[in-house]
Amino acid sequence: MSVETETATYPVTPRNRVRRMHERASYDREAVHAVLDAAMLCHVAYVIDGQPYATPTLFWRKGDTLYWHGSSASRMLRHLKAGTPACLTVAHLDGLVLARSGFNHSANYRSAMCFGTARLVEDPEEKNEAMRDVIDRFYPQRSALLRPITPQEAKATTIIAMPIDEAVAKVRAKGVGDDEEDFALPIWAGVIPVTTVLGAVEPCHRLVPGIDRPETLSLFPEGGRLDDSLLTGQRLYDGG
Amino acid sequence: MSVETETATYPVTPRNRVRRMHERASYDREAVHAVLDAAMLCHVAYVIDGQPYATPTLFWRKGDTLYWHGSSASRMLRHLKAGTPACLTVAHLDGLVLARSGFNHSANYRSAMCFGTARLVEDPEEKNEAMRDVIDRFYPQRSALLRPITPQEAKATTIIAMPIDEAVAKVRAKGVGDDEEDFALPIWAGVIPVTTVLGAVEPCHRLVPGIDRPETLSLFPEGGRLDDSLLTGQRLYDGG
Numbered sequence: 001m002s003v004e005t006e007t008a009t010y011p012v013t014p015r016n017r018v019r020r021m022h023e024r025a026s027y028d029r030e031a032v033h034a035v036l037d038a039a040m041l042c043h044v045a046y047v048i049d050g051q052p053y054a055t056p057t058l059f060w061r062k063g064d065t066l067y068w069h070g071s072s073a074s075r076m077l078r079h080l081k082a083g084t085p086a087c088l089t090v091a092h093l094d095g096l097v098l099a100r101s102g103f104n105h106s107a108n109y110r111s112a113m114c115f116g117t118a119r120l121v122e123d124p125e126e127k128n129e130a131m132r133d134v135i136d137r138f139y140p141q142r143s144a145l146l147r148p149i150t151p152q153e154a155k156a157t158t159i160i161a162m163p164i165d166e167a168v169a170k171v172r173a174k175g176v177g178d179d180e181e182d183f184a185l186p187i188w189a190g191v192i193p194v195t196t197v198l199g200a201v202e203p204c205h206r207l208v209p210g211i212d213r214p215e216t217l218s219l220f221p222e223g224g225r226l227d228d229s230l231l232t233g234q235r236l237y238d239g240g
Numbered sequence: 241m242s243v244e245t246e247t248a249t250y251p252v253t254p255r256n257r258v259r260r261m262h263e264r265a266s267y268d269r270e271a272v273h274a275v276l277d278a279a280m281l282c283h284v285a286y287v288i289d290g291q292p293y294a295t296p297t298l299f300w301r302k303g304d305t306l307y308w309h310g311s312s313a314s315r316m317l318r319h320l321k322a323g324t325p326a327c328l329t330v331a332h333l334d335g336l337v338l339a340r341s342g343f344n345h346s347a348n349y350r351s352a353m354c355f356g357t358a359r360l361v362e363d364p365e366e367k368n369e370a371m372r373d374v375i376d377r378f379y380p381q382r383s384a385l386l387r388p389i390t391p392q393e394a395k396a397t398t399i400i401a402m403p404i405d406e407a408v409a410k411v412r413a414k415g416v417g418d419d420e421e422d423f424a425l426p427i428w429a430g431v432i433p434v435t436t437v438l439g440a441v442e443p444c445h446r447l448v449p450g451i452d453r454p455e456t457l458s459l460f461p462e463g464g465r466l467d468d469s470l471l472t473g474q475r476l477y478d479g480g
Binding site for chain 2: 015020040041043044045046047050051052053054055056058070085086087088089091093095096098099100101102103105107109111113115131132134135138139142143145146147148149150153156157175176178182183184185186187188189190191192193194195196197198199200201202203204205206207208210211212213214217220226
């Protein structure tokens with residue numbers, strides 16, 4: 001079952017229903033998208049001949065469809081025209097939570113798990129669009145500035161699409177969650193925040209003289225948070 | 241087949257042999273461990289009733305065995321005493337690589353995929369040790385300072401272990417890899433570094449007066465790289 005219309009929440013089924021720490025879970029589309037759109041790296045789980053694989057890959061979201069690049073599943077998918085079940089997961093680590101008991105140690109995080117059927121993108125028009133999107137979703141309007149893709153490159157590129165059938169976001173974003181009676185113990189507790197940040201851009205040392213950095217790269221300021229840049233990039237991509 | 245002795249490399253089989261970008265791959269134990277030990281967050285892939293799951297979770301390495309906390313697979317594992325095939329993957333995003341063609345856009349990263357059979361840790365001694373290790377591997381000597389774990393907490397804790405049968409590391413750590421003839425094009429190219437860093441520690445606002453931060457937390461200096469802290473932590477854990 002695909003989510004064809006813009007409902008506020010994804011359906012809840014045995015596949016995505018959260019059992020552990022369910023108070024952290026949300027099936028809300030906006031909550032799921034907020035986690036996905038703040039990332040460019042995901043992990044996709046497939047099964048090939050009974051063996052599960054968790055493959056890290058760059059991905060992007062277009063409405064309720066997730067796209068990613070060729071992967072270990074592409075050989076398999078060439079033979080599975082109907083597609084194969086997959087799970088695409090994003091997780092951001094936001095903090096280390098040190099409690100007064102081992103049991104209450106935790107982490108702050110934002111995660112999203114998306115379930116659906118992955119298929120090869122074979123339609124030439126959808127594939128061309130995806131090959132532009134994989135650039136422009138991250139680097140606004142950049143694809144038009146580049147040396148055009150060659151037929152051989154297009155042939156060597158595998159793109160996989162998965163409409164999100166079900167999804168769930170899980171978020172922990174708070175301080176130490178000790179048992180009430182443990183707060184009185186003479187034990188240090190606290191949170192160590194964790195952030196993924198951008199460094200100073202390193203221009204290619206073979207740039208042709210006089211080539212300036214494109215203005216749109218101001219989306220990635222030195223010292224800025226990667227997730228903020230990616231969320232802004234997604235809004236530009238959705239809007240353009 | 242488990243790696244019982246300290247061989248320099250993991251065996252190469254159809255399961256872990258890299259086909260795409262194989263020049264980035266290494267089956268070397270030290271290379272795999274270097275990627276694993278720099279992380280606390282992994283993604284584990286399982287299959288439950290034909291459906292793959294990629295579950296984000298904290299994990300740690302003890303020799304050639306990987307351990308992690310209860311997960312969606314724990315219900316399944318209770319019924320599968322012989323264990324179930326799993327794949328534990330770690331990926332660090334280190335940089336965004338903007339090339340002169342779409343095809344040569346890339347990312348700098350370090351990843352490791354580990355394959356084996358996951359099993360529940362049921363032996364009380366192994367489980368007690370694991371419940372200490374999940375603290376001390378990340379926060380040196382901290383378990384001894386904490387309120388002891390209760391029998392109910394131990395019962396509510398699920399620990400999963402997976403000896404690494406096969407593994408592969410993949411690393412890209414370089415500048416723009418354009419086609420030779422493209423370097424002459426008047427197009428900007430470069431690398432945007434990405435780093436995951438530690439923020440200022442936020443002490444719990446309910447600390448008992450006079451409780452100082454434990455000295456071992458100097459392992460997590462404000463502004464430091466999380467991966468550096470975790471690598472150092474693993475060395476202390478291996479040595480202790």
